[in-house]
Amino acid sequence: MSIRLKLGVTFAALAFAGAALAQTPAAKPARIRGEIVSLDGDVLKVHRRSGDTVSIDLKPSVAVSAVKAIQLSDIKPGTFIGTAATTGTDGKMTATEVVVFPEAARGTGEGHYAWDLGPNSTMTNANVDTVVQSTNGRNLTLSYKGGSNEVTVPPNVPVVTFAPAARTDLTPGKKVFVVATPASQGQYTAQRVVVEKDGVAPPM
Template sequence: MVSRRGVLAGAGLLMASPVLAQVPGQRLRGRIVALEGETLRIAPREGGELAVRLNAETTFGALRRVTVAELAPGTRLGVVAEPFGDGLRAVAVTVLPASATREFQSGWDLTPTSSMNNGAVAAVVQRADTHELSLSINGRDIPVRIDAATAIVQPIPAARSDLVAGRAVLVSGGPGEGGFVAQRVTVEKDGVAPPT
């Protein structure tokens, strides 16, 4: 399970200290308050406000919508899911590059019961109002329900200029010089937001 301990340090980093204990692992989720030079101010989902440092190594990405029809057998996926019956219900499905061959299941920080499930599509079956995906993970086929609420996306490039106040962001990073330093910022673009 992803650690729930705070990973931020430094008085200048936090503008609202109650958030510290609630920042999960190395990911921050929320909405952009402002971009001020090398500092991205974020209103995290836990409340308050955080300052995140950007640097020359920070990369920027966004997401595009994908249809179930694009999920062909062999497609590599990262599936954020909740328990459902004898399988999972997908909250968010991310199409990964073919080179992403590591298959695993682990806890995830979207909700207390969510998990990350990386594997390859074995099959997709259409049901009355849903689809059932068979996700192959380390030789096991895991049934995954995909419904109308499931976000199906694929990473696309973005730029620093996409960091606009009010947009949702998912920031991956960790402690560094000057506070929490972003390694990657995934930002809402064209109406497609990262799960927050």
């Protein structure tokens, strides 16, 4: 399997996990953001932004990936992206991060749903129909099954795509984004892991 296809499959599963979190509250996985404390065998300890430290069971089969920075100008009509955004009082959406999907992952997690990066935060996984330069950055018109919207991407917003990573990249101090299933006594079981690499932290 090529690296391109592997990355597509990896993010496909990650995107599905994110969509499941938004759409099935009865059995939803958790999104864990923070810094790695340690990886001891199959137990990954992460100090979360909320201030607590959690233990995550990381089975050998769990996919680990990273992100690399790309340019806002790399987003063109026909690109499939995922973007977290906040909605202002005027109803307009402003991106807080953009992930460009590998072509092999096109269509996964497609839609528009609530996200947890802050108040009024949403996630849109969609096709870019048009790109228009504006004084505030770039305005993207997005379409997905069941709807469409427009989001402004300011020049300082992180724009990334996926890159290969391995368990050996899971070292103390690295920032990490983990989609995990809650287990007993406050522990978790990892589904997917995105880790900081070459100084680029996962912005999602």
